[in-house]
Amino acid sequence: LSQAPAKKTAVETEPRIRHLVSINDLSNDEIFSLFSEADRYLATLGDPVLGYRIASGLSIANGKIAASLFYEPSTRTRLSFETAMIRLGGQVITSADPQASSTSKGESLADTVRVVSNYADLIVLRHPRDGAARYASDFAHIPVINAGDGGHEHPTQTLCDLFTLTEEHKEFRNLNITISGDLKGSRTIHSLVYALARLGSKMRLLPAKGMELPANVERRLRNEFGGRTEADESAIGAWYITPDQPHQPALFTEPELPASSPVGDRVDAVYVTRYQKERHSDEGERDYPRVDKKFLKDPKYSKSSVLHPLPRVDELDTDLDTDRRAAYFRQAAYGVPVRMALIAMILGLDPAKRLRNFVGGFRDTGAIVIDQPEGAGLKCPNRNCISHDRSEKPHLRDKFTYVTYTPPVLRCFYCESDIDSFVIGDKRHRRIYTRQPKPATPRNLVCFTDEAQARQAGFSQA
Numbered sequence: 439l440s441q442a443p444a445k446k447t448a449v450e451t452e453p454r455i456r457h458l459v460s461i462n463d464l465s466n467d468e469i470f471s472l473f474s475e476a477d478r479y480l481a482t483l484g485d486p487v488l489g490y491r492i493a494s495g496l497s498i499a500n501g502k503i504a505a506s507l508f509y510e511p512s513t514r515t516r517l518s519f520e521t522a523m524i525r526l527g528g529q530v531i532t533s534a535d536p537q538a539s540s541t542s543k544g545e546s547l548a549d550t551v552r553v554v555s556n557y558a559d560l561i562v563l564r565h566p567r568d569g570a571a572r573y574a575s576d577f578a579h580i581p582v583i584n585a586g587d588g589g590h591e592h593p594t595q596t597l598c599d600l601f602t603l604t605e606e607h608k609e610f611r612n613l614n615i616t617i618s619g620d621l622k623g624s625r626t627i628h629s630l631v632y633a634l635a636r637l638g639s640k641m642r643l644l645p646a647k648g649m650e651l652p653a654n655v656e657r658r659l660r661n662e663f664g665g666r667t668e669a670d671e672s673a674i675g676a677w678y679i680t681p682d683q684p685h686q687p688a689l690f691t692e693p694e695l696p697a698s699s700p701v702g703d704r705v706d707a708v709y710v711t712r713y714q715k716e717r718h719s720d721e722g723e724r725d726y727p728r729v730d731k732k733f734l735k736d737p738k739y740s741k742s743s744v745l746h747p748l749p750r751v752d753e754l755d756t757d758l759d760t761d762r763r764a765a766y767f768r769q770a771a772y773g774v775p776v777r778m779a780l781i782a783m784i785l786g787l788d789p790a791k792r793l794r795n796f797v798g799g800f801r802d803t804g805a806i807v808i809d810q811p812e813g814a815g816l817k818c819p820n821r822n823c824i825s826h827d828r829s830e831k832p833h834l835r836d837k838f839t840y841v842t843y844t845p846p847v848l849r850c851f852y853c854e855s856d857i858d859s860f861v862i863g864d865k866r867h868r869r870i871y872t873r874q875p876k877p878a879t880p881r882n883l884v885c886f887t888d889e890a891q892a893r894q895a896g897f898s899q900a
């Protein structure tokens with residue numbers, strides 16, 4: 439008797455798809471092809487008078503469904519995604535306030551994503567926890583687009599920001615952009631500075647007091663995205679990030695990128711960020727930089743485009759709304775064509791223009807990921823990380839990427855917080871490494887916060 443062929447399980451047939459969790463999941467070339475698609479939509483579907491506005495639709499997404507899962511209120515981002523899907527001819531199912539429904543009954547994000555994966559063709563996720571989108575993508579067999587995960591990243595906002603700069607006729611190479619406000623708690627800024635560094639722009643940072651760019655974001659800029667940082671002597675607390683070509687990693691290389699040239703005083707764009715009330719104590723509000731007509735009176739701002747991800751509080755004067763330099767309402771409008779292009783390319787609605795698909799949804803960067811045994815050793819130091827969410831405990835494994843800096847660091851797989859001090863052990867012979875070699879067989883490895891923790895777990899010095 440011949441044996442019946444084994445039944446294929448869902449795991450064996452893991453589809454090749456594409457997720458977007460971080461702006462760094464997209465190569466520069468992919469960003470540019472996304473922008474030419476968005477431009478094409480504006481040219482063919484744009485309002486004849488207000489050229490930045492999409493005024494009609496297509497039917498290429500006919501029969502497709504996007505699920506918007508918003509665990510944190512953000513009407514504008516949600517409406518922009520839903521408009522984009524509908525303009526493409528698709529439909530939307532929405533759970534505007536999952537906190538009031540399934541979560542209160544104890545359903546985990548992991549289970550919600552598994553269930554919704556069988557209803558829709560695409561998940562758009564907004565979540566208050568850092569790393570929630572990366573975590574959700576582990577359970578989804580349809581594309582997940584990160585619409586903001588805690589203080590981590592907001593890649594589609596960055597795409598809109600970058601697209602606005604190109605539409606305002608700015609070149610990324612040697613673009614001189616001033617970024618002011620909350621550089622610490624603003625996730626849109628983290629995605630934006632990575633992308634601008636990759637694209638060869640020069641950034642002048644004007645953080646509010648105590649809201650400087652986090653040290654790990656700055657180090658990452660230097661080590662991975664070719665950003666060189668220097669203090670700006672003219673203002674306290676201000677500094678520059680300039681492109682530093684030799685360190686540009688291969689994935690992002692722009693072959694013709696010239697060495698950075700002096701750009702003088704001209705400022706091409708001013709990017710203002712909102713005071714993130716929900717992420718800080720109230721004290722910061724007093725010293726918060728404000729961009730108004732007085733600020734922009736300096737001749738170096740005479741041709742600057744003013745961008746703001748909106749909503750604004752007091753940091754951006756409404757007097758500017760009628761100023762020709764104000765680009766922020768156009769920036770919000772561009773959210774529709776940009777998200778249309780992203781949805782169309784991630785779903786492969788035009789097979790010739792689809793984003794490349796991968797098993798697991800991400801390009802293989804060759805990074806070594808250490809999957810921690812249950813309950814063991816090192817935890818992510820970021821308390822707002824999804825890995826500390828109690829309702830996810832039964833599904834979640836602590837995972838760390840081994841980053842080959844000198845000295846090496848571990849990076850939380852979900853929220854990308856870096857850990858500088860740690861000990862790595864080998865499960866086979868329960869030894870800890872004194873020096874940290876590049877781990878060849880990550881599945882045998884386990885990470886500890888220090889030697890004492892390792893010894894407590896029965897590990898000893900090699």
Ligand SMILES: [Zn+2]
Pocket residue numbers: 569818819820823824825850851852853854855
């Ligand atoms: Zn984490």
